Amino acid sequence: SQKIEQNSEALNIQEGKTATLTCNYTNYSPAYLQWYRQDPGRGPVFLLLIRENEKEKRKERLKVTFDTTLKQSLFHITASQPADSATYLCALHSGAGSYQLTFGKGTKLSVIP
């Protein structure tokens, strides 16, 4: 069955360092992969989308890579700040025409001052 795994439930990092979050998937051939940020009790917020033919995407301090051979995406936040503390969700889109997203359970990032 299709499975999405985000490497850890929680990640603590020192302010100023680079945070790296991992999303692995099995039994999937996603056309697109997305990353969302979710704060407690609030709806997810779209951050970045990367297509299967793209290796890397950047937006300000955020960088996403997508390796369809390894079936893995890495999400990096450089120069992390306490305000980056949140849960980050990976979501896959199969491209089958319905635009349905399947989400991972998320990684809770805490940036320590």
Place this chain on the structure above:
Amino acid sequence: DSGVTQTPKHLITATGQRVTLRCSPRSGDLSVYWYQQSLDQGLQFLIQYYNGEERAKGNILERFSAQQFPDLHSELNLSSLELGDSALYFCASSAGPNVFEQFFGPGTRLTVL
């Protein structure tokens, strides 16, 4: 603010009851998605509507139903409620074909006692 509105914000009801959750998508968005988020299951896709028609179905129980009206707002109906239905219910919208990022509302927290 994503532009997606959901009402009510909180709902407390008893087992066996029926409730209706309402969602208004961002102006111009034709697609509406419903998700359920519980602590153990993460964010689960329920159903998608596009311009009034059902487009995709996920893990939606038979006790749950939804519709999208001509003005594009959507309602999710939950009936014969059980304790396990307690969760955050999110609505998201997107512009439709060829636009994949989703914009989430603030959610409705449902508590079934």
